[in-house]
Amino acid sequence: MIKTVSQAGLAVNEKLKIQKNSIKNGNSQKRVCIVTGTHGDELEGQYICYALGKYLEKNTDKLNGTVDIYPALNPLGIDSIMRGIPGYDLDMNRTFPGTESGTMPEMIAHEILEDIEGADICIDIHASNIFLREIPQIRMSVPTSETLLPYAKMLNVDFVWVHASATVLESTLAHSLNSAGTKTLVVEMGVGMRITKEYCLQLMDGILNLLVNLEMLTDVEIPKIREPIVSLDGAVGFINSPAAGIFVPEISFGSTVEKGDIIGKIVNPLTGSTAENAVAPCSGLLFTLREYPVVYGGSLIARILRQEDNNND
Amino acid sequence: MIEKTIFVLESVYREPLEVKAFCFGDMSRKTICIMGAMRGNEIQQMYVCARLVQELKKLEINGQIVKNTGIMVIPCANYHSMNIGKRFWAMDNTDINRMFPGYNLGETTQRIADGIFTEIQGFEYGIQLASFYQSGRFLTHIKQMVTEFTDDDGLVDFGLPYALKRTPKPYDTTTLNYNWQLWNTKAYSLFTHSTDDMKEDSADNAVNAILRFMKNRGIINYSIHPGYVTSVINESDMLQVHSPCGGICKIKTKIGDTVERGQVVAEILNPLTCEVLAEIKAPEKSTVFFHFESPLIVEGTVIFKLIKNDIIRGD
Structure with missing residues (x-):
C-alpha cells in the first residue's frame, strides 16, 4: 500500500510528497524499513527498492510482518540530479532529527524520522557520490557496532x-x-548517478536473508551469504590526489594491490605530461576508487583496506 | 599594509586559487582577523572586507593603529566559485565553512580550510562575515555561538542594535566560528542585510560596527559614533513564523519595523489566480528581525523571525 509520510506545498500547483510502499502480511508486529534517495544523485537504492517491492508483492504469503520501502526521501533532488534539497542547497542527511517548528526540510526530516522510529531494523542505502565507486559495504560508528554488527553480517x-x-x-x-533505539545500518555501494545491478542484487539477497533471520520471511531459498571483512578506521589507507589534473586509473577496482603500486596517473592533457602518480600507501583491497577524472590537490583517489590488519571476526 | 598570499591551490585548467590576506599594524601580534566570503555568493561579505581594507589603509597611514596590535583581513577565500556563480566549492559542491579546522592531507576543501585556519588561528579576536542559507533580509547583527569557551563581553562593543547567542547544533561544529573558539579566539559572526547583492547602507553599518569594536577593544584610535545599546537575545527566544502554504509571497513590512499583534505582515497568493491563500499575521507585538525575500515560497518556509518587544533588553 502506498502511503504519504510527509508532504509540503511547493510554490506553484504542486506538492512535495515523501511516500513509502508498506507491504504487510501475517500477524507479526515486526517491521523493517528500507530507506534510500536522501541524496538526489545516489540512485543505486532505486533498483533495490524496485526489486524488493516486486519480490514481496509476488511472495506476500511468505511474509510475516511489515516491510516499509521508502525509495525517495529527497524526490526533488532525484528529479533534478541534485545531491542536496533543491531550493535550499542543504544536505538532507545533515538535517535530522529535524523539528516540527523548523524550516520545510527540518519539518520533513522530523516526520520521516517519526514514521521510521520503532522499526526493528532500518537499512539506509546510499550510493557513493559521482566521484567515487565503492564495493558494497556497511558503515557504523564504534559505539553502535556492538548492536549493529550481527545484523550487518x-x-x-x-x-x-x-x-x-x-x-x-x-x-x-x-x-x-x-539514538532513538531504532537499529539502523548505513549501506554504501556503487557510484553516484548510476545503477550497478550486480551490487543491487547482492544486497537484495542480504535483505531477504535478514528478513529470514528475523523470522519475517519463510519458505524462501537464499544463496550463500558472504562473510564481510570487518575493519576499524586504522586499517584503511587513503590516497588523495597529490596534484591537480586528470586522473587515469591504472588498476582494476576491487583488486588487491601491493604497497608502492601505481593506482593511477594524474595527467595534464594540455602539456601531455604526467603531473604525479597516485601510489598505494599499503597493501590490501582497493575498496574505493575515483570514478570522476578531474581532480584538485586533495581529491580522494582511492581507499585501501590494509591486508595486514584485516580480521574476519 | 602588507598583501600576503596565505594559501594556494592549483587547478588543471584555471589559474591557481590564491587566498589573499591584507595585514596592518604589527603582525608579530595576532590581535584581530576578519574573514570575508567563503562561499561563492557572499558578495556583500567580500565587499564589506574590501571596504574595511580601504579604511584600515587610511588609519595605518595616519598612525591610528595602536602599537603592538596586528590586523588581518581576508576578503575572499573562494573566488573560484564566485567567478562561476556557484555558492559552494566549484567542483564537488562542498562548503568550506563546514570543513574546519581542516585537514592538510584530506579532501580539497578540507585542505583549503586547513590552509586558512593555519594562518588565522591564534588571533585574540575573529570576526566572520557570515550568510544565511535561505533567501531573505536580516537586520545587521552580531552572533556568537555559546560554547564553554565563549566570552560574550565583546558582543555589545559592535554597537549594533541586536546581538544573538546561539546554542550550537552538531552541524555547527565544523564551522570557522566554532573552531576559532575551540582554539581560544573570541569569535563573532556578523550578518548584514544581504548576501548575493551589495547594499551600501548595510555595508556602511558592518564596516562601522567592526571599526567600533576595534576602537572599543583598544586596537585602533578612531572617532566614531558609539552606536546602539545592544540588546543581547538568545536565538531560541525569537518567534519564527512559517508559511502555511506555497505560492507567491508578498511581504508587507520591512526589517526593523515594529508590528502589532494580529497585523497582516505578508500574503501568500495563488500563483495562477492571485487569490489570497493565506494572510500571515504577527503573533505578538514585535520587531521584524528577518523576512523571507523571494517571489515564490514553499509551505513551511520560515517567512519571518520576530523579536518580541518584551524580551528586548540592554546587556
Whole structure:
C-alpha cells in the first residue's frame, strides 16, 4: 500500500510528497524499513527498492510482518540530479532529527524520522557520490557496532567499516534513529548517478536473508551469504590526489594491490605530461576508487583496506 | 599594509586559487582577523572586507593603529566559485565553512580550510562575515555561538542594535566560528542585510560596527559614533513564523519595523489566480528581525523571525 509520510506545498500547483510502499502480511508486529534517495544523485537504492517491492508483492504469503520501502526521501533532488534539497542547497542527511517548528526540510526530516522510529531494523542505502565507486559495504560508528554488527553480517556485503564517531554526523538519519533505539545500518555501494545491478542484487539477497533471520520471511531459498571483512578506521589507507589534473586509473577496482603500486596517473592533457602518480600507501583491497577524472590537490583517489590488519571476526 | 598570499591551490585548467590576506599594524601580534566570503555568493561579505581594507589603509597611514596590535583581513577565500556563480566549492559542491579546522592531507576543501585556519588561528579576536542559507533580509547583527569557551563581553562593543547567542547544533561544529573558539579566539559572526547583492547602507553599518569594536577593544584610535545599546537575545527566544502554504509571497513590512499583534505582515497568493491563500499575521507585538525575500515560497518556509518587544533588553 502506498502511503504519504510527509508532504509540503511547493510554490506553484504542486506538492512535495515523501511516500513509502508498506507491504504487510501475517500477524507479526515486526517491521523493517528500507530507506534510500536522501541524496538526489545516489540512485543505486532505486533498483533495490524496485526489486524488493516486486519480490514481496509476488511472495506476500511468505511474509510475516511489515516491510516499509521508502525509495525517495529527497524526490526533488532525484528529479533534478541534485545531491542536496533543491531550493535550499542543504544536505538532507545533515538535517535530522529535524523539528516540527523548523524550516520545510527540518519539518520533513522530523516526520520521516517519526514514521521510521520503532522499526526493528532500518537499512539506509546510499550510493557513493559521482566521484567515487565503492564495493558494497556497511558503515557504523564504534559505539553502535556492538548492536549493529550481527545484523550487518546478514546483509551479504563485502566489508563493514567501523569508524570513529564525529559530532557532525549526529545530524544524520542513521545517528538519529540509532539514538532513538531504532537499529539502523548505513549501506554504501556503487557510484553516484548510476545503477550497478550486480551490487543491487547482492544486497537484495542480504535483505531477504535478514528478513529470514528475523523470522519475517519463510519458505524462501537464499544463496550463500558472504562473510564481510570487518575493519576499524586504522586499517584503511587513503590516497588523495597529490596534484591537480586528470586522473587515469591504472588498476582494476576491487583488486588487491601491493604497497608502492601505481593506482593511477594524474595527467595534464594540455602539456601531455604526467603531473604525479597516485601510489598505494599499503597493501590490501582497493575498496574505493575515483570514478570522476578531474581532480584538485586533495581529491580522494582511492581507499585501501590494509591486508595486514584485516580480521574476519 | 602588507598583501600576503596565505594559501594556494592549483587547478588543471584555471589559474591557481590564491587566498589573499591584507595585514596592518604589527603582525608579530595576532590581535584581530576578519574573514570575508567563503562561499561563492557572499558578495556583500567580500565587499564589506574590501571596504574595511580601504579604511584600515587610511588609519595605518595616519598612525591610528595602536602599537603592538596586528590586523588581518581576508576578503575572499573562494573566488573560484564566485567567478562561476556557484555558492559552494566549484567542483564537488562542498562548503568550506563546514570543513574546519581542516585537514592538510584530506579532501580539497578540507585542505583549503586547513590552509586558512593555519594562518588565522591564534588571533585574540575573529570576526566572520557570515550568510544565511535561505533567501531573505536580516537586520545587521552580531552572533556568537555559546560554547564553554565563549566570552560574550565583546558582543555589545559592535554597537549594533541586536546581538544573538546561539546554542550550537552538531552541524555547527565544523564551522570557522566554532573552531576559532575551540582554539581560544573570541569569535563573532556578523550578518548584514544581504548576501548575493551589495547594499551600501548595510555595508556602511558592518564596516562601522567592526571599526567600533576595534576602537572599543583598544586596537585602533578612531572617532566614531558609539552606536546602539545592544540588546543581547538568545536565538531560541525569537518567534519564527512559517508559511502555511506555497505560492507567491508578498511581504508587507520591512526589517526593523515594529508590528502589532494580529497585523497582516505578508500574503501568500495563488500563483495562477492571485487569490489570497493565506494572510500571515504577527503573533505578538514585535520587531521584524528577518523576512523571507523571494517571489515564490514553499509551505513551511520560515517567512519571518520576530523579536518580541518584551524580551528586548540592554546587556
